[in-house]
Amino acid sequence: MSDSMNAQSLPPAGLIRRLAAFVYDSFIIAAVVMMAAGVVVALLQALVASGVISYAPYTDVGDFLTSHPFWGPIYTAYLAIVWIGFLTFFWVRAGQTLGMRAWKLELQNEQGGRISTTQALIRIATSAFGLANLLVPLDPQKRGFHDIWAKTQVVVLPKAR
Template sequence: MTDTTLANFPRAGFRRRFGSWIYDLLIIIAIFMLSGYVCVALFVALDAMGLISIARSGFGIDWNATHLAYKVAFNFWCVAWVCLFFIYFWSKKGQTLGMRAWRLRLQNRDGSLLSKTTAIKRLLPTLLGLGNLWVIVDRKNKLSLQDRVTNTEVVVLSLEANRGRL
């Protein structure tokens, strides 16, 4: 399927976007937890080697007694993995797993896939999904805040077009 045929689908409304957001939220929670476990394992390994010193209570890290830099590093690590999830799927397929379930596709207005740079620019105005609330106000154009900032759109694919994207 060419990019020109993908440019002719209707834009997605708020309900579909919200449904997709719920699906992706579950995946994001899993990514955040898994990356958190990996980060804690790295901290414990570095502590065991004597390279860093973390406050521990039992097996886990005592985050209240741990230096602020470790807390910032932990959260940055987890958020970075969540951001990489979106950047990868938006630029590679135009769909996250939640978007695929709801037959949504993120694309440039000409129907082409986003570049990694555009996907990164899209992350900030997304505001954890709150940028999609603008679709409720803009019923005519059905563009969210992040769509307007990055000159992109979210379209609803037909069943055939969504199946063909495997």
């Protein structure tokens, strides 16, 4: 977005458009998380095949990663960090995820600029996995619960000419 265009000149995004971008991004995030998980599984399988480690008494690497009392929570945290990192990276750097770009949406701070990493993390922590968007039709400024807490807004970009 150009600096000459302020946030007040762009209309706020409605619920349907936000949900469409959310669904689009969900598929992308699922693919990214699967690739991140695949890297860990491949690494562990290589270590098992070379005899460096053993995942006994677990039946396989998947059982080990989800059931082990120490490595299970670390693996889950790793996948959560990948997911949170994806959103934070795109929101802070470009103001848009790929789904938001497809639906011509942009995430901004209240002044119309890029959001901070702190705002991105607050937004994720208060989003309730997308349910925070259900407040959008009830708020006069069309903000979700997470937007209010993070002091952000989602606007609709103008169509390219």
